[in-house]
Amino acid sequence: MAEAVSNVAEFSVSEISFSIKKTMEDRFGYVRVRGELGRISRPGSGHIYLDLKDDRSVLSGVVWKGVASRLKIQPEQGLEVIATGKITTFPGQSKYQMVIDALEPAGAGALMALLEERKRKLGAEGLFAEERKRPLPSLPKVIGVVTSPTGAVIRDILHRVADRFPLHVLVWPVRVQGETSGAEVANGIRGFNALAPGGAIPRPDLIIVARGGGSIEDLWGFNEEAVVRAAAASDIPLISAVGHETDWTLIDLAADLRAPTPTGAAEIAVPVKAELMGLVDDLSRRLSSGLLRLVTNRRTELRAAGAALPAPHELLALPRQRFDTFAGRLEHSLTVNTRSHRSGFQAASTRLSPHVLTRGTQDARTKLNQLSDRQQRALGVAVSQKRQAFSAQAVRLSPHRLSQQIVLGSERLTSLGGRLDRAYGTRLGKSRDRLTGLEKLLKSLSYKDVLSRGYALVRDSNGQPLRSAAGVVAGAALSIELADGTLEAVAAGTDGFVPPSAPTASPAPKAAARAKPAAKPKKAAATAAIGKQGNLF
Missing domain, CATH: 1.20.5 (Single alpha-helices involved in coiled-coils or other helix-helix interfaces)
Structure with missing residues (x-):
C-alpha cells in the first residue's frame, strides 16, 4: 500500500532555526529590558555572558568584546539594570538571547536587597563576629561532609582526602538546590553536632558544608537564616565551601573558615x-x-678552657708586680706624710707658751675639784640609795632560792660545756679537712712535683730562675735544683757542648765545663746537660 503524500513543507534543522531567528529579529528589533543581573561569566575571549531575570523568568544575554570595553557600568551580580539591544536566537543550542549594546543602572535587585538586609540583621546579633570562630583541628580523625551524595563535590573531597591523609569521612546527604535545601543543610549541621562522642556513629571533629558553583538563585538555600544560625551554633568547627572563589553566601560569614572551593576545603581540613x-x-x-x-x-x-688556664707562676706574676708598685709608692707617701705632719706640728708649736699651758692647767684643776666635789656628793646619795634597795632585796632573799639558781646554773653550764666540746670537735674536723685540701692544692701547684718527674730548675748566681739559654754567658755560675738536691755548675756555652752519643776530640781547655773540684763528678755532668734540659718556666 503506498504511503499517503502530505502537502506539509519539509524544512531542514538549519532552515527552521534561521527562519525563527529572522522572525524574532524582525518582530522585536531593538528593545529595552529591565531586570536583575544574575549569573555573569567572563571567558578568555573577552565576551560577557549574563542572565537578566525577574521573579518569574530569565533572559540570557551576551555583550560582545568590542561593546564590553565601552559599557558605562560593569555588570555585577544582583545589580538591577536597563539593557538596550536586540533579541535574537542562537541556533546552535535552540535558545534565544539578547545581544546587549548598552547597560544602565536601575537600582539594586530584590534578591540582593533581601540578602543585604538579612546580612545586617544577623550581623547585629553577632553571628559573624570573629571572636565566635573556633580554630580548626590540626589533624581530625573524622570529617563530616554536608552535601549532595551524587554530585562531583563529594567525589572531589573524598579523592583529595585519600590523596593527602586517608581518614574516616561521614556524608550527611542533602539537597543543595531548591526550596528544601536550606532546611536540610541546617538539619545536617545540627545532626552532626547531636552525635554523642564514643557512640556507634563517630562524632566528627570537623564539618565541611560543600556545594559547586552556580548563580545566586542556585545558592540561595545557603543564605537562609536557619542555615546561618545552625552554622554559628555549631560546637564542631565548620568550613564553608559553597560555590567558587567569586561566589559568597551568608554561611561563609558564619562559618569558622571559608574555603574557595570544595577541593580547597579538603586541603585545608587535612595535612599531607x-x-x-x-x-x-x-x-x-x-x-x-x-x-x-x-x-x-x-x-x-x-x-x-683547660688550655687557657695559666701556669702557677703566672697567677702570682700580676699580684707580685702590684706589690712592687705599691711598695715603691709607700716609701714616697711616708716621706710626704711625715713632712706634712712636721709642718703642722711646727705651726701649732708657735702658738704654744708656758703662760697658756699654766692657765689651762689651773682652769682644768679648778674644774676637776668641782667635779670631784659633785662626785662625792653623788656617790654618797647613790650609795645610800643602793643600800636601801639592797636592804629591801635582802629581806626577800633566802639561801634556798640561791641554791636552786646555783643548781640550775650548774646544769646549764654542764650542757653548754658538752655543746662546746661537740662544736669544737666539729670545727676542728672541718679545719683539719680544709687544711688537708689546701695541702693537696699546694702540692698540685708546687713545682716540686714537676721536679720529681725528671725536670730540673736552673737558677743564676742571684738565685733567679732561668727561662732562656740566650741570656747565659760562658763561665756563669749556675745552680741546678733536682728532686733530691741541688747541684752547682758553671755554664760552658752552647758552642762547647758535645752530645754524649757522639765521640769527638777533647775540647779546648777554655771551652770545657769548669766544674769545681773533680771530686764532684755529678756537677760536671749536670753542666753538660744544661743545653738539652727543658726549662721548667
Whole structure:
C-alpha cells in the first residue's frame, strides 16, 4: 500500500532555526529590558555572558568584546539594570538571547536587597563576629561532609582526602538546590553536632558544608537564616565551601573558615601525610645533628678552657708586680706624710707658751675639784640609795632560792660545756679537712712535683730562675735544683757542648765545663746537660 503524500513543507534543522531567528529579529528589533543581573561569566575571549531575570523568568544575554570595553557600568551580580539591544536566537543550542549594546543602572535587585538586609540583621546579633570562630583541628580523625551524595563535590573531597591523609569521612546527604535545601543543610549541621562522642556513629571533629558553583538563585538555600544560625551554633568547627572563589553566601560569614572551593576545603581540613612524615624525619635528623654539635662544641670549649688556664707562676706574676708598685709608692707617701705632719706640728708649736699651758692647767684643776666635789656628793646619795634597795632585796632573799639558781646554773653550764666540746670537735674536723685540701692544692701547684718527674730548675748566681739559654754567658755560675738536691755548675756555652752519643776530640781547655773540684763528678755532668734540659718556666 503506498504511503499517503502530505502537502506539509519539509524544512531542514538549519532552515527552521534561521527562519525563527529572522522572525524574532524582525518582530522585536531593538528593545529595552529591565531586570536583575544574575549569573555573569567572563571567558578568555573577552565576551560577557549574563542572565537578566525577574521573579518569574530569565533572559540570557551576551555583550560582545568590542561593546564590553565601552559599557558605562560593569555588570555585577544582583545589580538591577536597563539593557538596550536586540533579541535574537542562537541556533546552535535552540535558545534565544539578547545581544546587549548598552547597560544602565536601575537600582539594586530584590534578591540582593533581601540578602543585604538579612546580612545586617544577623550581623547585629553577632553571628559573624570573629571572636565566635573556633580554630580548626590540626589533624581530625573524622570529617563530616554536608552535601549532595551524587554530585562531583563529594567525589572531589573524598579523592583529595585519600590523596593527602586517608581518614574516616561521614556524608550527611542533602539537597543543595531548591526550596528544601536550606532546611536540610541546617538539619545536617545540627545532626552532626547531636552525635554523642564514643557512640556507634563517630562524632566528627570537623564539618565541611560543600556545594559547586552556580548563580545566586542556585545558592540561595545557603543564605537562609536557619542555615546561618545552625552554622554559628555549631560546637564542631565548620568550613564553608559553597560555590567558587567569586561566589559568597551568608554561611561563609558564619562559618569558622571559608574555603574557595570544595577541593580547597579538603586541603585545608587535612595535612599531607607524606609531608608530616618527612617533617618528623627532618626534625629527628636535626635533633641528632644538634645534639652532636652541642656535645662537640662543649668538648671543644672545655679543652680550650683547660688550655687557657695559666701556669702557677703566672697567677702570682700580676699580684707580685702590684706589690712592687705599691711598695715603691709607700716609701714616697711616708716621706710626704711625715713632712706634712712636721709642718703642722711646727705651726701649732708657735702658738704654744708656758703662760697658756699654766692657765689651762689651773682652769682644768679648778674644774676637776668641782667635779670631784659633785662626785662625792653623788656617790654618797647613790650609795645610800643602793643600800636601801639592797636592804629591801635582802629581806626577800633566802639561801634556798640561791641554791636552786646555783643548781640550775650548774646544769646549764654542764650542757653548754658538752655543746662546746661537740662544736669544737666539729670545727676542728672541718679545719683539719680544709687544711688537708689546701695541702693537696699546694702540692698540685708546687713545682716540686714537676721536679720529681725528671725536670730540673736552673737558677743564676742571684738565685733567679732561668727561662732562656740566650741570656747565659760562658763561665756563669749556675745552680741546678733536682728532686733530691741541688747541684752547682758553671755554664760552658752552647758552642762547647758535645752530645754524649757522639765521640769527638777533647775540647779546648777554655771551652770545657769548669766544674769545681773533680771530686764532684755529678756537677760536671749536670753542666753538660744544661743545653738539652727543658726549662721548667
